[in-house]
Amino acid sequence: MQLPDEAIAYNYQHLLTPALDDWTPAAELRQQHFLSPGKVRDLTPRVLQVRSQVATERELKLVPQELQPLDGGFIDLPQKLLDQHKKQGDASTLGRVLKLAERMREQVDRFVVLGIGGSYMGAKALFESLKSSYHNDLPAKDRSGTPRIYFEGNNADNDSLHELFEMLSITCVEPDQRDERWGVTVISKSGGTLETAAAYRAIRKEMAEFYGPHATQLKDLVVPITGATGSLRNLCKADGFADENVLTIPDDVGGRYSVFTPVGLLPAAVMGLDVRALLLGALAMTKQFLEERFDNNPVLQYAAINYLMNTECQKPIRVLSVWSKKLESLGLWYDQLLAESLGKQGLGPTPITAVQTRDLHSRGQQHQEGARDKVINNVVVKSWTNPPIAISMTERNEDDLNQYNRKNLPDIMHAALAGTNKAYNDVSRPTADIVLPSITEHTIGQLMQMLMLATVVEGRLMGVNPYGQPGVEAYKRNMKEILKKTT
Numbered sequence: 001m002q003l004p005d006e007a008i009a010y011n012y013q014h015l016l017t018p019a020l021d022d023w024t025p026a027a028e029l030r031q032q033h034f035l036s037p038g039k040v041r042d043l044t045p046r047v048l049q050v051r052s053q054v055a056t057e058r059e060l061k062l063v064p065q066e067l068q069p070l071d072g073g074f075i076d077l078p079q080k081l082l083d084q085h086k087k088q089g090d091a092s093t094l095g096r097v098l099k100l101a102e103r104m105r106e107q108v109d110r111f112v113v114l115g116i117g118g119s120y121m122g123a124k125a126l127f128e129s130l131k132s133s134y135h136n137d138l139p140a141k142d143r144s145g146t147p148r149i150y151f152e153g154n155n156a157d158n159d160s161l162h163e164l165f166e167m168l169s170i171t172c173v174e175p176d177q178r179d180e181r182w183g184v185t186v187i188s189k190s191g192g193t194l195e196t197a198a199a200y201r202a203i204r205k206e207m208a209e210f211y212g213p214h215a216t217q218l219k220d221l222v223v224p225i226t227g228a229t230g231s232l233r234n235l236c237k238a239d240g241f242a243d244e245n246v247l248t249i250p251d252d253v254g255g256r257y258s259v260f261t262p263v264g265l266l267p268a269a270v271m272g273l274d275v276r277a278l279l280l281g282a283l284a285m286t287k288q289f290l291e292e293r294f295d296n297n298p299v300l301q302y303a304a305i306n307y308l309m310n311t312e313c314q315k316p317i318r319v320l321s322v323w324s325k326k327l328e329s330l331g332l333w334y335d336q337l338l339a340e341s342l343g344k345q346g347l348g349p350t351p352i353t354a355v356q357t358r359d360l361h362s363r364g365q366q367h368q369e370g371a372r373d374k375v376i377n378n379v380v381v382k383s384w385t386n387p388p389i390a391i392s393m394t395e396r397n398e399d400d401l402n403q404y405n406r407k408n409l410p411d412i413m414h415a416a417l418a419g420t421n422k423a424y425n426d427v428s429r430p431t432a433d434i435v436l437p438s439i440t441e442h443t444i445g446q447l448m449q450m451l452m453l454a455t456v457v458e459g460r461l462m463g464v465n466p467y468g469q470p471g472v473e474a475y476k477r478n479m480k481e482i483l484k485k486t487t
C-alpha cells in the first residue's frame with residue numbers, strides 16, 4: 001500500500017488570494033489573477049458530486065445515450081489486472097504481457113514500438129522518465145538485458161522511418177545472434193490508423209528480408225496490441241498469429257487512457273520496468289480519488305483549481321512545467337490527454353509543456369511578462385535518483401563558480417524553482433506544484449492516473465464528454481479521400 005513518503009501531493013496555496021490584503025496596485029492584481037478561497041469552497045460540493053457521478057458511471061451496464069461514448073474502464077483497470085494476475089498467473093493479461101516481454105528481452109537487442117497518439121505517448125513517457133536518458137547508447141551488459149527502444153509509426157515521415165530501417169540494416173547483420181536481432185510491437189486500438197498501419201506494412205517487409213520470408217521470427221518477434229475487432233486483428237489472424245500472442249485493448253478504455261493496458265505495459269515490461277509497481281501506484285491514486293476528502297485528494301484539487309483558473313480567472317492556457325528533463329514526454333502525453341479530452345464544443349484549456357530549467361531560456365520571458373492567460377502547474381521532483389553532482393572548488397575560477405563550491409545541481413534546480421515561483425508570484429502570475437517524492441514506477445503510476453482522473457472530473461465539471469475524439473476523424477476522412485482520388 002501507499003507509504004506516506006511515496007505519495008504525490010498538489011500544493012496550490014500560492015495561487016489563492018490572501019485573506020487580508022490591504023489595497024495596493026499589487027493586491028488589486030492578485031484579486032484579478034489569483035483565486036479566492038471562497039470560490040474553491042463553493043465549488044467543493046459540486047466536485048464531490050462529480051466524483052460520485054464518475055464512480056457510478058464505471059458501474060453502468062447500460063450506458064445512456066447522453067453519456068456515450070463512456071470509456072471509464074481505465075479507473076478500475078489496475079486493480080483488475082493485479083487481481084486477475086494473482087488468481088490466473090501466466091494466463092492472465094498481465095501474465096501474458098510479462099511472458100511476451102520476457103521472450104522479447106531474451107530474443108532481441110532492439111525493439112520498435114509502432115503506434116500513434118494514445119497508442120504510444122504513454123509508453124514513450126515511461127521510457128523517458130524511468131530509463132537512463134542514454135539507455136540506447138549503453139552497451140548490452142549495462143542495459144540489464146533490456147533492448148534498445150525506438151518509437152515509430154507515429155508519423156507519415158518518410159525519412160524518419162527510412163532512417164530507422166537504415167540503422168537496423170547497419171547494426172543488425174546476423175539474425176542468429178541476439179545482439180543483432182530486432183523485434184516489434186504494433187499498437188492500434190482501431191487497427192485502422194493509417195500512419196501506424198503503413199509503418200507496420202513497411203516493417204513487415206523489412207523483417208521478411210532480414211529473417212527470411214517464412215521465418216518463425218516474423219511472428220515470434222512481433223507483438224500486436226489491438227482492439228477485439230478491426231483490420232489489425234484481421235491481419236494477425238490471416239498471418240496466423242496465435243490468439244494468445246495478440247494482446248487486447250479493452251473496449252471500455254480509450255486510447256489516451258490506455259497506458260495501463262498492454263499498450264503501455266508491454267513496452268514497459270520489455271524495457272525492464274516494474275509494471276506491478278506502476279499499477280500499484282495507479283491503484284493507490286484511484287483509491288485516494290474515490291475515498292479521500294477534498295483536502296487529501298490531489299485529483300479533486302487539481303481538477304477544481306484548474307477548472308476555476310480557466311473559468312473564473314480567465315487562464316485558458318495550462319502550462320505543465322516539468323522540473324526534470326526526463327518528464328518532457330510525460331508532459332506531451334498530458335498535452336494529448338487534455339487536448340483530446342476537453343477540446344470540444346468550443347471549450348477546453350490549451351495545454352503546453354515546458355521543461356525547466358531549459359525553457360526559462362525560451363518561454364520564461366513570456367510567462368513572466370506576456371499575456372496573463374496562463375496557469376502554471378509545476379511538476380517538482382523532491383529527490384533525485386542519482387548522487388548529486390557537486391560544483392566543487394577548482395584552482396581556475398574564471399567561470400566564477402567557486403563561490404558556489406558547496407552547492408550541487410539539485411541545489412541549482414531548487415533555487416531556480418523557488419526563484420521562478422517567487423518571480424511569478426511577485427507579479428501575480430498563478431503557479432501550483434505537483435510534488436513527486438522521486439521518479440519511480442510507483443510515483444509515475446500515481447501521477448498518470450491522477451492526471452487521467454482529473455481530466456475526467458474536469459470534463460464533467462465543464463459539461464464536456466472527456467471520452468471520444470470526434471474532431472480527429474475529420475482529417476482522417478479527408479486524408480483517405482484525397483489518397484483515393486489521387487491514385
Ligand code: PA5
Pocket residue numbers: 116117118119187188189190191192193196254255256257340469
Ligand atoms: O486517444 C485516442 O483515442 C487517440 O489518440 C488514439 O490513441 C490515436 O488516434 C491512435 O488510434 P489507434 O490506437 O486506433 O491507432
